[in-house]
Amino acid sequence: MSAPTGKRSGSGRPTRARGLMIQGTGSNVGKSSLVAGLARAYTRRGLRVLPFKPQNMSNNAAVTFDGGEIGRAQALQAFACRALPETDMNPVLLKPTAETGAQIILQGKIWRQMSARDYQHVKRDLLGPVMESYNRLAEKCDLILVEGAGAASEVNLRAHDIANMGFARAADLPVILAGDIDRGGVIANLVGTKIVMAPDDAAQICGFIVNKMRGDTSLFAAGMATISHHTGWDGLGIVPYFPDLRRLPAEDSLSLESISHRAGVADIIVLILPHIANFDDLDPLLDEPDLDIRLVRVDGSTQIAPHVPRSHLIILPGSKSVIQDLTTLKRAGWDEIIRRHVAAGGHVWGLCGGYQMLGRTICDPDHVESPVAEASGIGLLDVDTVIRREKSLIAVQGDILDGKGRKSGVFEGYEIHCGTTSPTGRHKKLIAAPASSASSAQTDDGRVFGTYVHGLFDTHVARQSLLARIGRAATQPDKSVVMDDILDRFADHLEAHLNLDDLLRRAR
The missing domain is CATH 3.40.50.300 (P-loop containing nucleotide triphosphate hydrolases)
Structure with missing residues (x-):
């Protein structure tokens, strides 16, 4: 067009x-x-x-x-x-x-x-x-x-x-x-x-x-x-x-309904932090009728509820204030829960700010987002992030790669973030996109990954590729088709x- x-x-x-x-x-x-x-x-x-x-x-x-x-x-x-x-x-x-x-x-x-x-x-x-x-x-x-x-x-x-x-x-x-x-x-x-x-x-x-x-x-x-x-x-x-x-995509995170903890194994837990951003990334997953998704609000005022549901996947979405939200997450005990989840064979996916949180360090020397200049991440990916005033705003098209570097699904999305995240090289890329200036990383087994790309789940083929990692299937068409209808x-x-x-x- x-x-x-x-x-x-x-x-x-x-x-x-x-x-x-x-x-x-x-x-x-x-x-x-x-x-x-x-x-x-x-x-x-x-x-x-x-x-x-x-x-x-x-x-x-x-x-x-x-x-x-x-x-x-x-x-x-x-x-x-x-x-x-x-x-x-x-x-x-x-x-x-x-x-x-x-x-x-x-x-x-x-x-x-x-x-x-x-x-x-x-x-x-x-x-x-x-x-x-x-x-x-x-x-x-x-x-x-x-x-x-x-x-x-x-x-x-x-x-x-x-x-x-x-x-x-x-x-x-x-x-x-x-x-x-x-x-x-x-x-x-x-x-x-x-x-x-x-x-x-x-x-x-x-x-x-x-x-x-x-x-x-x-x-x-x-x-x-x-x-x-x-x-x-x-x-x-x-x-x-x-x-x-x-x-349809909403602007206010209040549209995300809090779902109370209940017994049993969930397919996916999504952590809703105070400064969640670009949460419409979740819409195509929430639209899948066969997925059991628990949205858990984390405010840091109390320790995590005693009956956290077990899950196949934990998603850390984007954040407009990453260090503050990471502090909130740690105060609620979720950093340790996430590490234990991975050690037990679970998956964790980080999107934009969530990707930064999964790394080793996050530095904000110019205090773009936070009065805190540096914080330690969860440490599941060997990447370091520096928040800068310059913002990356680009449309992205490319391929999702599995842990062996093979193409497993095409996607269309966009990047909108301040700063840069630098992998050490120990992890492989998750995405291959010529126009992308940003990084991505995943463990060799593909169970932990992070990316700056928003809209990763919008196309059916990309959603299918990623859900297959947790033994689930995508049934809904592309997000654009759903919105048009x-x-x-x-x-x-x-x-x-x-x-x-x-x-x-x-x-x-």
């Missing part, structure tokens, strides 16, 4: 796209999925559609065709538009590295690292780049679907806002407000948003959608009327709950329950 090109009027001059913004009464009300579903629906109607989110906060990022990074949701929305992801689709990305701080990605590249308090003072300087990105997209398409961030009612953050009403007002976009009835309180959430908003902001909202309704939608007709009466906004429809949306069915769902012609008429 080629990069999008500008559309032209009859006179040959570029014409600007219409825009429509979806904001929400809170996080996880379905803004991202509504934008993705509408994007697929309007794309199927023959419109050139592109997604946009002025400011995002997520450690689940994607690499773009123009060599930057954006939030995973915008990459999914680009996929829904059948377009390549590009940095202008998410010009400001906040990647938390601590409870009160984040790395700021501006138009695809690292800009600064700062506290949440300091960020509030520099937001005013970012509206210019945000509008530049939006205007470039607006010359390439017919319709831009914009996603807000968090809650539209966060008036405490309204000064210099670039994520919700601040952007809507700057771009003069009509706003549709989405509320989640599944979590309860949707009437109060929508009406309360109107009450706390400044009148000029509230006037930007042209209507509301009630999302995730379970059961008979007609039973909420009186609720829709009540919301309209108190807000003056048009009720634009009720969207019934669509279960398969949980199979879900997006098409969700677009049908929205066509059936919303008046998409009316929504399009409201765009300007």
